[in-house]
Amino acid sequence: EKGTYPHYMLKEIDEQPLVIRKLIQKYQNENGELVIDEDIINAVKQADRLYIVAAGTSYHAGLVGAQMIEKLAKVPVEVHVASEFNYNMPILSEKPLFIFISQSGETADSRAVLVQVKELGHPALTVTNVQGSTLSREADYTLLLHAGPEIAVASTKAYTAQLGVLSILAAVLAEAKGHTLEFDLVQDLGIVANAMEVLCNAKEELEDIARKFLSTTRNCFFIGRTMDYYVGLEGALKLKEISYIQAEGFAGGELKHGTIALIEDGTPVIAISTQEQVDLSIRGNVKEVVARGANPCIISMKGLETEEDSFVVPTVNELLSPLVSVIPLQLISYYAALHRDCDVDKPRNLAKSVTVE
Numbered sequence: 001e002k003g004t005y006p007h008y009m010l011k012e013i014d015e016q017p018l019v020i021r022k023l024i025q026k027y028q029n030e031n032g033e034l035v036i037d038e039d040i041i042n043a044v045k046q047a048d049r050l051y052i053v054a055a056g057t058s059y060h061a062g063l064v065g066a067q068m069i070e071k072l073a074k075v076p077v078e079v080h081v082a083s084e085f086n087y088n089m090p091i092l093s094e095k096p097l098f099i100f101i102s103q104s105g106e107t108a109d110s111r112a113v114l115v116q117v118k119e120l121g122h123p124a125l126t127v128t129n130v131q132g133s134t135l136s137r138e139a140d141y142t143l144l145l146h147a148g149p150e151i152a153v154a155s156t157k158a159y160t161a162q163l164g165v166l167s168i169l170a171a172v173l174a175e176a177k178g179h180t181l182e183f184d185l186v187q188d189l190g191i192v193a194n195a196m197e198v199l200c201n202a203k204e205e206l207e208d209i210a211r212k213f214l215s216t217t218r219n220c221f222f223i224g225r226t227m228d229y230y231v232g233l234e235g236a237l238k239l240k241e242i243s244y245i246q247a248e249g250f251a252g253g254e255l256k257h258g259t260i261a262l263i264e265d266g267t268p269v270i271a272i273s274t275q276e277q278v279d280l281s282i283r284g285n286v287k288e289v290v291a292r293g294a295n296p297c298i299i300s301m302k303g304l305e306t307e308e309d310s311f312v313v314p315t316v317n318e319l320l321s322p323l324v325s326v327i328p329l330q331l332i333s334y335y336a337a338l339h340r341d342c343d344v345d346k347p348r349n350l351a352k353s354v355t356v357e
């Protein structure tokens with residue numbers, strides 16, 4: 001039930017701090033350490049390469065998860081769009097393990113890949129919100145999101161829960177492989193949950209940003225580098241699916257290779273900067289679009305902020321930054337859709353789970 005909330009989407013956005021806290025509990029043992037079923041970790045540990053397969057928002061979570069796993073566990077990870085992988089399977093490594101990320105566990109495109117993977121005899125792990133779903137039943141292993149039912153068509157809390165589970169998988173795998181982590185993931189996820197709460201309390205400010213940048217525009221660009229690029233892809237998907245504003249996410253460095261031709265006077269460009277290593281580069285990209293008339297909205301992380309920024313998210317572990325930087329993007333999309341009188345929870349032409357290929 002959505003209770004006093006006008007929309008499920010807003011309720012589900014607000015649930016995110018709780019979802020992360022619950023997730024930590026679900027994956028903790030009695031000593032407070034993060035654990036994953038031994039069978040799963042052994043299977044993942046044996047793989048020489050991981051293949052993440054997913055669609056839409058879950059694919060965007062996969063892009064971030066791959067970075068977490070590569071950085072912490074030092075295992076190569078490929079991320080694939082399910083509907084493409086199905087027809088264009090790359091040459092696989094000797095010992096691949098497949099990770100299907102799917103909120104519903106029912107996405108037909110992902111299932112079609114799982115069927116092929118099983119025929120080839122490779123191990124598969126499903127990361128899903130729905131116990132007993134098709135992808136969960138047909139894979140060898142399942143990790144649950146524990147996010148509670150997600151009703152709004154636009155995925156929000158499932159995305160952050162997917163990132164949470166993938167970060168736990170990355171950390172537990174890293175330790176199983178003998179790599180010592182330089183941070184305490186339980187503590188850092190707790191900091192994330194607190195930061196999420198702060199962001200969920202910044203609705204008025206984010207509604208103003210939506211009004212200022214998106215109330216009349218026909219299009220909008222999201223730019224970022226590394227982690228921020230992946231979050232930008234998700235921000236663009238959220239915005240287009242519920243507000244029908246044409247939105248695209250780009251890697252900051254790719255702009256000059258074509259997309260910058262689309263920048264006109266007043267075009268909103270939402271730039272995300274949470275990664276110290278690329279902060280200057282992305283700010284350079286902002287200057288390039290501003291010189292062509294863009295209306296820049298910079299969302300940065302505390303510690304990297306400057307006076308020109310429109311919104312600043314609290315500091316968290318850089319590897320976990322997508323869990324927090326996505327929240328202003330979700331809320332900006334929500335308010336942009338609201339201001340345009342769109343049906344937020346049931347956008348046109350879309351279904352909650354896509355059970356056709």
Ligand code: F6R
Nearest residue numbers: 056057058102103104107154155
């Ligand atoms: C976007 C959205 C979709 C889904 C995609 C995959 O907000 O919800 O892009 O992420 O259809 O769905 P699942 O995760 O159920 O496989």
